[in-house]
Amino acid sequence: MANSYDLIIIGGGPGGLSAAIYGGRAKLKTLVINKGAIGGLVNTTREIVNYPGYGQISGPDLMKDFKKHAETFGVEFLKGEVTQTNFSQTEKKVVTKKGQEFLAKAVIVACGSEPRLLNIPGEKRLRGMGVAYCATCDAEFFEGEDVVVVGSGDQAIEEGMFITKFARKVTVIVLHDEGILDCNKVSAEKALNHEKMEFIWNSTIEEVVGKENVEGVKIKNLKTGSTSELSCQGVFFFVGMVPSTGYLKDSGIAMDKRGYIPVNELMETNLEGVYAVGDNRVKYLRQVVSAAGDGATAAVAAERYIEEVNDFNNNVLQSDKKVLLLFFNAQDNESLKYRAALEELNEKSGTDYKILCVDMATKKNLAEKYAIKTIPSVVVLEKGTEINRLEGLEESLEGLT
């Protein structure tokens, strides 16, 4: 089927593209579905100075290199927004806003995050009329004007400094006590000494004021509770990000209340064959380099999972002979002895079963599927259906004779 893939990656930022490189190289038929420009939020970064191997590069340029790299491994790209999913079957389905349907054996969720809104009066209404979220896009429109920046993280302070190239003055509204910024120390020092930057401490903004365009903001001092108004023509919000995982609400993927997906070391979500990486998962550091690492891990985990599924389909579900599925531990002597005994018995009794060994250490999914609690355990399958189950050596040997 044309719309059937081994691996579908939702999102084309650094996590998704790294997963695509690993998936493509492992010869998986891989599709990246991306709704905007390839690169995701990295595109909003003018300068990246901490991606290894690149001393200094712009976000869009770095992402172009990622994409080019993925393309050399035969990865396919589709522009579209995934709005629906069905992850309940072995064959997972994703549906785009336009109704295109795709199937995949494994799915990697890598759709990144979006700017958090404060949801204060005027913020939505005046968006594009002075309320902005991207300095690269909009700073130039405030030539010679007064701009307010909300937030004090890396993005807020670095973008704030960029805006000073155009604006007459940039006033930063900071939640913390005087002198405390959330951003890195180098940027903090620069900003605090910047002649065009001013700071209002212990404060947040309550409202963006203006009829047609932004005319000012209402600032609330959190210590005194007092409110004041500051006249300005622009407000840039940099108050953190939220994961863009809303469309997965009914997918069955477990998420925390902020929308982040908890995963294990293999980037596995609570759903088999579904992985989450980068800004979509619960994690400590949200950087290009760590998203790339996540992507690699998820793609390798997906590759092994797909191999397991394929193997199982070919050797077990479609086998003409009855299958003895032996769950064991390849590093355990008892297990190995047991396997030998089972094979000998099968030969002697002329029962002609097909014996398939499943190492519990690497094939956790299968063990879970058959709810295996003790090893060694034997599941007897006929045309993929369980017809008997034998636990422990004695019982097995009896059961087969």
Add this chain to the structure above:
Amino acid sequence: MSLKQLSAAGFEEVIYDNGEPCVVIFSRKECHVCKEVVPVLEELQPKYENKFGFYYVDVEEDKALFQRFSLKGVPQLLYFKDGEYHGKQAGKVEEDQVEERIADILE
């Protein structure tokens, strides 16, 4: 099909001389939201062929145009008909919002 780019002169002609009903997106190359909205217009364009125009202005190349409309950000969709300005939409605009506005203007 990509949108036809308007220079300042082209803008005068299409909007004021011809009075064509149309939408003009003010955009810039490095803006990620623009990169999401431009394709929305590109896809709608064939559906409205000969009925409604779709144009593109690069704010870096034609500064005077965005200053004239005192725009405060990109992307912005500006609507025109019979040489008159019919409002704008800012930021991440969805397909149905554009179609609604077009329907209003063509009414």
